[in-house]
Amino acid sequence: MTTVGTRGTGAAAPRGVPAKRRAIMDAALDVFLREGYSRANVDVIATEAGVSKQTVYNHFGDKERLFNAVMEAARADADAGAVVDDTLLRRPARLKGDLVKVGRQLLGVLLDPKVSAVRRLLIAEAAHHPELNQPCEGGDHGGGLPTLVQWLTVRVACLAAQGDLEVPDPDRAASQFVALLAFEGLQSSQYGLIPLTKERVDSISRSAADMFTRAYLARRAGGASAPEPVRLVLAEN
Amino acid sequence: MTTVGTRGTGAAAPRGVPAKRRAIMDAALDVFLREGYSRANVDVIATEAGVSKQTVYNHFGDKERLFNAVMEAARADADAGAVVDDTLLRRPARLKGDLVKVGRQLLGVLLDPKVSAVRRLLIAEAAHHPELNQPCEGGDHGGGLPTLVQWLTVRVACLAAQGDLEVPDPDRAASQFVALLAFEGLQSSQYGLIPLTKERVDSISRSAADMFTRAYLARRAGGASAPEPVRLVLAEN
Amino acid sequence: MTTVGTRGTGAAAPRGVPAKRRAIMDAALDVFLREGYSRANVDVIATEAGVSKQTVYNHFGDKERLFNAVMEAARADADAGAVVDDTLLRRPARLKGDLVKVGRQLLGVLLDPKVSAVRRLLIAEAAHHPELNQPCEGGDHGGGLPTLVQWLTVRVACLAAQGDLEVPDPDRAASQFVALLAFEGLQSSQYGLIPLTKERVDSISRSAADMFTRAYLARRAGGASAPEPVRLVLAEN
Amino acid sequence: MTTVGTRGTGAAAPRGVPAKRRAIMDAALDVFLREGYSRANVDVIATEAGVSKQTVYNHFGDKERLFNAVMEAARADADAGAVVDDTLLRRPARLKGDLVKVGRQLLGVLLDPKVSAVRRLLIAEAAHHPELNQPCEGGDHGGGLPTLVQWLTVRVACLAAQGDLEVPDPDRAASQFVALLAFEGLQSSQYGLIPLTKERVDSISRSAADMFTRAYLARRAGGASAPEPVRLVLAEN
């Protein structure tokens, strides 16, 4: 028996159809991200995948469908990787500090080179491949943003329920925090093309956390992160 | 007289080198925005410009330089169009309402179909045409954002100087307001691909204005723009 | 059975890769010789070879490499065809007559239309394709000259060893005989462009043979073609 | 008066029609020799001549006629430059040495880079421009060979008349001497593409002179240029 099943001979060099399909998709993603859709060359994809060109066509029909399959998978991957430390934002006393940490982590996944390349490609090809952006409502461009916003929404809602935050709409507040981080981060890094310095990441995160706490931190006695006397004055009213 | 001089009969059909150059750039912008860089066909550009292909090459050397020239001009145009009503944000009593209006106008210029197409193309080609995004620091992608932020910074600083706002850094605050608007707007509209409903624009603008005022509105007696009961409740504490 | 295997029905219409490669090279040689390198049109070559243009590029990469491959093969062919009657120059008594015959045959292969066309093309493109003329030392331009000179050198050396010729350097003498023939022949025929009359060929051959015998024939008794008394005197030593 | 006649303002910068015609021809010759006919670009010629393209067309009609005019002039120039020291071959005692000197000079003019380039171009384009080689009978390819042969013929005839040479046909003998030099020189130098070392030139010249004297030197007392012992023996008679 020469050709074995998918996991026949162990993990060393998986053979068989699924492995080839996977190799093609990996190579295709690389090439599409590197070159863009129309510059990408099916020959190059086949070569980098180690298969013949016809095999690519047998599996995916044409370049367009290959692209769609690859980008869908890429976005799923990006979503899977969009996680932050789940222990954060659980202790009110550390709220602002945790927000900064959340910001740093979020910028990390958001500006990850591969995730960024996916996002740029989705934006680039949005007009020519309408089916790409339909499924994901809210118009996410490949960074797992909905996942992150959802997580943050829950945390904000909890903090609000505990009285630590004063938010009229936790979902909106979560989105706003992400917006502050993401917009600044994307603009500064040319949509992920040039990496941000650690200082810049910190600065962006602190700015966002600062505005967020200014806006939504509950104004009660001992608010550590709201030392301004004006608030006290306001409270007197 | 059939053939007129260079500036013969007026604006009806301007002749001469500048007019041709202009026609080429207009056609090229159309085609590039419609098709993207590598899909764009120089033949089509020439035809749409009403000139021969070699005339395009005589003027611009090659496709790449044509692209650069066109995109540079497009960004300049976008910057020129990036203006909001300059009478806004001058009367503290109307601050929040004015912020909402500023937001609506800003989203209008930001999501203008052509401006959006330019931005998408700049993002799409950033990796292959590094020279495109260098000049503009802060990494602007074709929406005249720096211009708008600058204007807003001035207004914020004035309001802060009058004591109406309490902002540690007017530039940062202006950027944040824009970030709230722009990120939400871009995500919702697929980077300008699908127009936003008037309601969505209003919603985004109000959310941004709300967060902004929550964060930065000075808390002094008679804060007209902070009528939320929550604060009153808060004041009672 | 309509479509046959690679080597199906014999020589009638050979199929397969080698046959196509050969067809391309044949067509390319024809076109290059007819038009020169830069006038030659790859489309025409493909059509004359009965293949598509991309097949040409699959096999040879680009026009330049196709040219190099074709010219190398053409020179090898020319060398293979560069033979004269090997029974000549073996009998001293017929030396001069044999030299004339050698001359005629040599001019025949030298001025063969195809060989001449190859030589003209090699000369024409020498400056633009330096790799073409490097391998063959002595700077041969496609007529198998080294082969012929080598053969002649051997014969001259043998005759000298027998005392029939008096040559200080057989190789040089052989080259000189060829030079006399070739230069006159090439000049007269416009480098093979216009065929030489039989009379002209004879005249050139006789002149060369005459000078050769005058210069190198041993001066001993009975030298039919050397009636000068000096030679007789010389023979007495 | 701004534009003056051809020699208006002195030799510094000749103006006027003839100067322009000359400038075009000079530039065209450069470009044609450098690039060959079909690679040569009329735009480049015009630019190098310092005139506009249309001026080229006004003067010469089209590329073909420009080429013909230029090549005709180039051959005339080459003929004009084809001279050797006219004091040579006048003293029998120095005959062989003078032949070597003639050979060196002849190789010098024959392998002059520009003359060689003209020759290569004439050979290259012979098939496509039949009118180029018609006028000059004997099929000369741009080196002034007929001129040199003619001069040499006269000298050989004189020497023969004096009894120093024994030549059945001075014209043929002169051609043969030139053939020995030229063929070897052209082959060795890749038709003038790579310069010959001084040693190689000497070697070629001596070989040709040696064969020539062996073949045609009159065998009488005092043959100064035949130092071989056999000849000395011969001289004793």
Place this chain on the structure above:
DNA sequence: AATGAATGAGCGTTCATTCAT
């Protein structure tokens, strides 16, 4: 006579896709 702009045909090369094995 001279110029700069313009033209249309053509060329080398590439690419997504399909046959034949």
Place this chain on the structure above:
DNA sequence: AATGAATGAACGCTCATTCAT
């Protein structure tokens, strides 16, 4: 299912030539 060879349609760019000034 997989391969290597083949295809035809484009595409970016160039060039000899001409028009309008």
